[in-house]
Amino acid sequence: MTLTPAASARPVRARFCPSPTGTPHVGLARTALFNWAFARHHRGTLVFRIEDTDAARDSEESYAALLDAMTWLGLDWDEGPGVGGPHAPYRQSQRGEIYREVAAELLAVGHLYESYSTTDDVTARSLASGRNPQLGYDNHDRTPDPVLIEAAIAAGRKPVLRLRVPDRDITFDDLVRGPITFPAGSVPDPVLVRGTGEPLYTLVNPVDDALMGITHVLRGEDLLPSTPRQIALYEALIAIGRAEVVPQFGHLPFVTGEGNRKLSKRDPQANLFQYRDDGFIPEGMVNYLALLGWSIAEDRDIFTPAELVAAFDGRRISGNPARFDRRKALAINGTHLRMLAPEDFADRLAGYLVQRGVLAADADGEQRALLQAAAPLVQERSALLSEAAEMVRFLFTADDEFAIDPAAAAKVLTPASRRVLEAAVAAVEGVPEFTALTLEPAMKAALIDGLGLKSKVAFGPVRAAVTGRTISPPLYESLELLGRDSTLCRLRSALQGLSS
């Protein structure tokens, strides 16, 4: 039972503290999002800290990717890399001195103690006493063992520093799961400092949270079992005046993949940037991510980041693991794409096209205008920017580089298409003005009335010949945007393809 002041009563200081290893994954993004939304909702502070204490696995590249991910999602932070803050530095690799000091203070008053036992020592003792060796460390070194110490020193072994965990039940009130109790004796004294003097995550993470005045810790469920020992550390820190409160913990459910397994960094569908590359927009991603373990209301699941912040008080977080469902993510993203103002959508599509090399970064005004005109035609029919891009691609491809998708050709461009295309050429040549308005009656007269075809049969070949695909923006508008010359060129070229 902690008698310390309630962290929940203080101004919110939340944090997001990833390790820079690998590529940011969706579970990580979800955790960042929840902490951000929680901090923003309570008009608190979001601290962004980099836990780069594992030199072997951390990389600058991953560090940069982390910032990139946060920025893309629109999650801003008040203290941390790039913005500094009163508790700088915010990279653990630069805080070694602080950890050494704190460890020394804790050691001096006995909250930490030197431990010389090796794993083999623990196992041997357990076997001898009939204790289950799978229980882990036996707290044997709480009272110094002269024999052990002498042997270790003779062997040149340095002691690790362990935390003395109180011999009582440890209970805390989890923000998402309610009261949780770990029985006395189920939490062995953890190692906080290596024999080499290097601090471990077990020390560094709570120490930084304490020093940085963190009041709320929203993190993955995998860290739930480590909470009691962290609380024990907090209490020691409070005792020596280094911390003021034990934060309120909230353990978020896992984000799982196809099985029921937690999504791992290895899993391709876990890669956040893959979604960006596929054409998800931040609003859609944020909305879907928020739905993984949270709900805004009974009959609603579409909301903007601002609406998320307004509603996110932390009370509706679920404890159930959530499976990442790409199809639902797609549907949500499509809805957000449609919610965009037309100009905004066109701008984002332009950016995407440039990035994919379909549109030149320095595209001229004519091309930009063409895109502005085409964008509204595809905004309603895409769930992803990539789908929209594929639909307008034909407009930005030169006639001599234009090629019909083989699958589309095989499907709708058959020998029987010849007379359809010929009639289309004649109709296109015949219209006085080349606009969707004039094309519609002309094409219908030529193909449907003239050839007696069903519209589906009539327009398939034309669509494929001109756009290269069986799926495209509305046909007449597509033709108009393409222009009469290119349209005729492509129709004739398709005719040629039929004869060869």
Added chain:
RNA sequence: GCCCCCAUCGUCUAGUGGCCUAGGACGCUGCCCUUUCAAGGCGGUAACACGGGUUCGAAUCCCGUUGGGGGUACCA
């Protein structure tokens, strides 16, 4: 082994003792609209893991079982 968490349609969820004949969304599906693909409109499909309690009354509370997940490092 030990400790912890979780358990409602295929999936994400709403539900905090009577409003539940269990609501929404995605998916799937029927119809309408329609030049393709979408979008949109109107329908349909489909769930409280099991067993005991408590209660006038349980998806909701308690216990147990089963199932799933996580943790158990001188990783983070």
